[in-house]
Amino acid sequence: MSTFPIRPLSTQTAPSQASELERLLGEIRACRVCAERLPHEPRPVLQAGAAARLLIVGQAPGARVHASGIPWSDASGRRLREWMGIDESVFYHAGQVAIVPMGLCFPGRGASGDRPPEKACAPLWQERLLALMPQIRLTLLVGGYAQQHFLKQQGHQSVTDTLRNWQSLGPHIVPLPHPSPRNVAWFKANPWFEGEVVPALRERVRGALELQACRPSSSPAA
Numbered sequence: 001m002s003t004f005p006i007r008p009l010s011t012q013t014a015p016s017q018a019s020e021l022e023r024l025l026g027e028i029r030a031c032r033v034c035a036e037r038l039p040h041e042p043r044p045v046l047q048a049g050a051a052a053r054l055l056i057v058g059q060a061p062g063a064r065v066h067a068s069g070i071p072w073s074d075a076s077g078r079r080l081r082e083w084m085g086i087d088e089s090v091f092y093h094a095g096q097v098a099i100v101p102m103g104l105c106f107p108g109r110g111a112s113g114d115r116p117p118e119k120a121c122a123p124l125w126q127e128r129l130l131a132l133m134p135q136i137r138l139t140l141l142v143g144g145y146a147q148q149h150f151l152k153q154q155g156h157q158s159v160t161d162t163l164r165n166w167q168s169l170g171p172h173i174v175p176l177p178h179p180s181p182r183n184v185a186w187f188k189a190n191p192w193f194e195g196e197v198v199p200a201l202r203e204r205v206r207g208a209l210e211l212q213a214c215r216p217s218s219s220p221a222a
């Protein structure tokens with residue numbers, strides 16, 4: 001059973017909440033906590049709006065996203081939008097969709113793939129951001145780092161195990177594998193994910209965003 005905090009829905013966003021969120025976003029953009037560890041200048045990449053209804057928690061920006069400053073502006077983002085059944089006009093609408101990865105800055109490359117998200121980041125910002133987005137009704141936990149943090153998983157639990165039990169997490173959370181092209185072998189080995197979880201995901205996304213129709217995603221320019 002999930003320990004993820006589900007808040008009651010509020011129907012309005014107080015103006016003070018929106019301005020408080022703007023102030024917090026300014027604070028985040030100026031953050032230099034990891035400046036000495038990162039192989040580049042800190043560049044937090046996120047999207048947040050006080051009226052957002054859907055939250056995407058991923059791992060951390062990759063090199064392309066770091067360069068563009070636009071979350072999920074890469075091949076992983078194309079696949080994620082396709083899974084969700086929404087196009088860029090919805091995905092990048094901060095009044096509908098919030099995007100807050102576990103590490104807000106690109107952590108740099110490691111021996112195999114990107115380094116893990118900076119550990120200092122989520123405890124600093126996640127809770128404060130979520131407190132200012134009280135209308136979130138659906139949270140997508142993309143990849144193991146987000147799942148371990150939000151589901152308070154103890155010890156090692158694989159993404160596959162978490163996904164196989166996705167329905168036990170209730171109607172407000174959907175765990176997802178990372179949509180990176182590096183995971184193509186996993187997608188092929190686990191066809192139940194696209195056959196079972198993706199259709200349910202699309203339905204929940206439509207419900208959370210109150211979309212009337214669902215169209216396939218378009219390709220981003222990045």
Ligand code: SF4
Pocket residue numbers: 028031032033034035042043044103104105118120121122124
């Ligand atoms: S990763 Fe997070 S805590 Fe570290 S510099 Fe970037 S915004 Fe600040």
